[in-house]
């Protein structure tokens with residue numbers, strides 16, 4: 001029996017790509033030091049938020065899940081043939097504590113299925129981070145998904161990789177660090193798989209294309225069975241396979257998500 005985790009926390013920094021290498025990001029650096037990761041995690045094409053978050057939470061590419069920004073801003077996600085990882089966990093664990101804290105609220109409204117009992121919250125990154133840390137300590141969630149949006153907003157305003165963008169990225173890194181501290185304060189660090197990643201990067205003041213700066217994102221995971229300083233090869237759409245494997249619940253037979261070799265020692 002493979003070792004499992006009581007808790008998985010997946011933190012996505014919208015539009016962060018791999019730009020962390022250009023500024024001070026002690027929290028992300030800590031994930032790489034204490035866990036395994038890569039700077040060449042391929043996201044979905046086109047490199048747009050709904051397409052990529054959809055792949056990260058559903059485990060299939062955009063041509064299969066069909067989500068676009070205008071669709072998630074308008075419609076609830078009803079596709080039972082391709083469920084999100086939230087639905088898969090709920091089907092295995094009726095009592096699981098599930099939550100999605102997304103600054104960009106269409107993720108909560110248009111990707112996370114309704115009626116699953118997933119705790120939903122939205123707000124600016126700083127305020128959201130405060131509430132996430134409280135939630136972790138009070139509820140000790142089985143699966144918590146986080147989306148921070150300030151970095152992508154800065155990219156659109158000032159340019160991806162620009163000085164102002166990098167300042168905002170450093171601030172978001174601080175939020176990631178706070179979340180990791182909250183996991184320790186909650187007393188669940190030994191039993192938590194922490195994942196940090198991004199949905200896409202950016203080029204100039206936009207994204208959606210297939211340049212390396214748009215399509216490759218960082219990915220790093222820390223947990224008791226994850227090698228320290230290890231390198232893994234994966235795509236964003238593989239992330240749900242990691243989540244279900246860590247929690248010991250069943251994945252979807254028809255998804256493309258594959259567990260990366262070497263991420264878990266057992």
Ligand SMILES: [Zn+2]
Nearest residue numbers: 014015049199
């Ligand atoms: Zn995005």
